[in-house]
Structures are given as structure tokens and as C-alpha cells.
Amino acid sequence: MSGKSVFRRVLLPLLVVVSIGGPVVALAVDDPSEMLPDPKQEARAEAIGAQLRCLVCQNESIEDSSAGLARDLRKVVREHVSAGESNRQVIDWMVARYGNFIRLSPPVTIATLLLWGMPVLALVTGLVAALLVFRRRPQATPLSAAEQARLDELTRGD
């Protein structure tokens, strides 16, 4: 097996698997004993935790972080999930204690309206700009008699 075929047969599929599966695997908690026995509940707890900011590392979710506080909050999330609370209830519980800062995606308020509206705003601006540019482009004038004759002469050869 040459070096290139090793790359093609082994490394490339591995890379694909890692790049697709990586983000999912990265949500695993520090210690398997932290996980809930019910996989459905565990998946829900991970989904909630992924939306909650670790207040120590701040740009990681509590599912990603190995800070002590993140571990404690993960535990709290799992307790609430196994008690049968909805995702909304668990997040509200966190917001009541730590404010909206703990949510990685901020709620839509007056202060965050520009942030949430930015994709639409950018799209509309782009469309308007494109429309203006295309409308400005003048129509091609019809060929003059001389040009038409030259064109005929050129195409007749084939």
C-alpha cells in the first residue's frame, strides 16, 4: 500500500468520521457516572446543558467545560430533568439565579433585536444593492447593419 492509498483508505474516512462525529462526542461529560441511565433523558440534559454558559470559562457551555461550577450545574440540570421538568423550566431556573448571561443564545429583547435581526438585515441590504446594480446595467443596443453582416460572415463558415 503506497502512502497515498493509506491516506485514501484509512485516514480520510477517519477524518470524515471525526469531523462529523466530533461535535457530538465533545458534549460528553467528564465522568460517565454523571450521565443519566435513561439515554433519552441524558440526551435532553445534554441539549439543555449545551445552551447554558459556563460562568467560569464563559465561552464554553457547561457540557463542554470541566470547571467545577460547570460540573455542579450539569448535575443540577440532570436532577431537574429526571424530576420531569421541561427544558424551558430548567433554563428558567438557571436564568433566575444567574440572569440571561447564562444563556448562550440570548432571548429576543430590545437590546438584542439588532443582533437577532442582523441576518435578515444583511440579506435585505444585499438584495437591494443587487437590484440597484442590475437595474442600472443598460440594455445592449441592437446590432447595426454592418455588425450583423460581419456576424453572418463569421458564422457562415461552419
Add this chain to the structure above:
Amino acid sequence: MSDDLRSPPSGASGDVTRRRLMMGLPLAGAAICGVAFWKMLAGMQSGSFNPHDINAPVTGRPVPVFTLADQIPGTGFSTADLRALSKPVLINFFASWCIPCIAEMQALLDLQKRLPIWGVAYKDKPDNAAGLLKHAGNPYARIGSDREGRVAIDWGVSGVPESFLIAPGGTIIWHSAAGLDNDEVAAGLDGTLKRIGG
């Protein structure tokens, strides 16, 4: 052969205005962003803006429901004790493993002469917490132990040291998520104390 198949034949003055607008609008947008960014950076330098601030919405709220076991050399306390207060008290979360907590001890020792301070040992071994207070001095009138850190979560604590001023009746009226020094006490705490006549 016509030499300008794609000529812009008319509306020269309109074109100039449009061209100026097309040049000017992005520049104006960039200028606004630049000013906003500069204001943010200036605020970070002067301390008026801190992107890491958690701003836990605790002030104006009643203290959470909790009970803390004794931490040697003090006695633990609970929600009922704070609600029964007739004078303000400062609740201070600390740990022996936390360097800023040790750094703020002197300010706390000064402060406890005029304001009672109740401590909460956060995720600390009782022996280690007791050792710190023996070594650095004990500013606390009462001390509870929060070994699991669960009471701290109910208070909205994101890391030690953190302090809460409790008004009579058990309402949180001031909060600091950083270590206290004499400047911080004079700037924030004393103003709040004066306001409630403490």
C-alpha cells in the same frame, strides 16, 4: 462598429449622487462601528464596561432558602436567621483554596469592626477552612459550610470570593462578585449602607 455597447448614456448627475452614496454609506457604517468599538475598549480600560460581568439579578431579592452546617470555628446559619435580622449583615463566600479570598481577608477584618460578616466556606474541607481563619484571622461572626457548593448556586455565586449585603428582613441589597478591598467598600458598600441608615 459602435465603440460603446455598454455606455452609460444619461442621468450623469443622478449617477454622481448614487456613486457618492455607495461610497459614503459603507464608510459611515464603518465609522459608526469604529466609534462603538472604541467606546467599548475605553469602557473596559476605565472599568465601566466589563464583558465578563455576569450581572446576576440578585439585588432587591429575598435571600434564597438554604441551611448551612457549622464550620469551625463558627456556627452555621439558615434563611430564617437572615430573615430575623434587625441590622444589615454581609454574607461572604470564601474558600481556603482561593487566593483572592485570602487577599481580601484584611479588608474584611477591618470591615467587621462596623458591619457583622457571616462567612460561607465554599467547597472547602472543614479543616482547611479552619486553618485559613486561624492563620489569616477570622472576620466572621458566623460561618456555615457549603461543601457541595449547592447553596452557592441558589445564591447565584459564580466563583469565590463573592459578597452580598443583606438588609434587615432578609433582602439582598448589594452584591460584589469580586474580592473586596477598602476602595470597593468605600465606593459601593458604604453608599448602600448609608442609604438604608445602617
